Amino acid sequence: MKIIDKLAWIEIKDGKILSTRSKGRTKYYIPGGKREAGETDFQALFREIQEELSINLIEGSVKFTGIFQAQADSHAAGVQVKMTCYSGAYTGTILPASEIEEVVWLSYKDKHLTSPVDHLIFDWLHEQHLLQ
Template identity: 35%
Template structure:
């Protein structure tokens, strides 16, 4: 992607991201250690992984959540400014995820998790991908 004023291609980060809601309709967001923005759980693929495989691995590593393939439903590919890496776009394979009765807990590089409703959006720094596309109405 280039503009007439800038001939440098936009740098992209490819990830898989989860849309997980609780019974109250709130969206699960996480904040990684050393960062300030809350974002959807997920991460970057390892060599040869599909988007769904990446997300299943990341949810287990970051939140202790085990997800069977039928619990994932693709919402498509979404693009937004990267929250923690200026000058980059995040290109995300996004899936809704049914975690059943499992309780996510922060693990690995996750410092904090929160269930976010629309009213919380004004008081937290939320990554553009989540803010622009997935916050509850």
């Protein structure tokens, strides 16, 4: 089984989670991405979030949230994505950048608009009473 190793930043406001849609895509994804060779989780997440959302994560505030794994969206059956999630404060104003076309705040009822691994994250956040 092939596993795609990714990192994600979970930002919740008023019971909704920040999600993004890339150019040419229809589904929304929790922001983040893949680590480059030699990067720590924080370095990779900082770089990806800066590239996608034009903000800077504050290192001392970033906290591990959990690891979720499911079928990778738009990949062959059996290809899994493992999403290591963090939350934390940031500086700047969230604006779509790079390949990101749209930034939205989704509630639990919007789960069907996201990828399979995001479904797991949405369920867990809902169980924790963080996502409405």
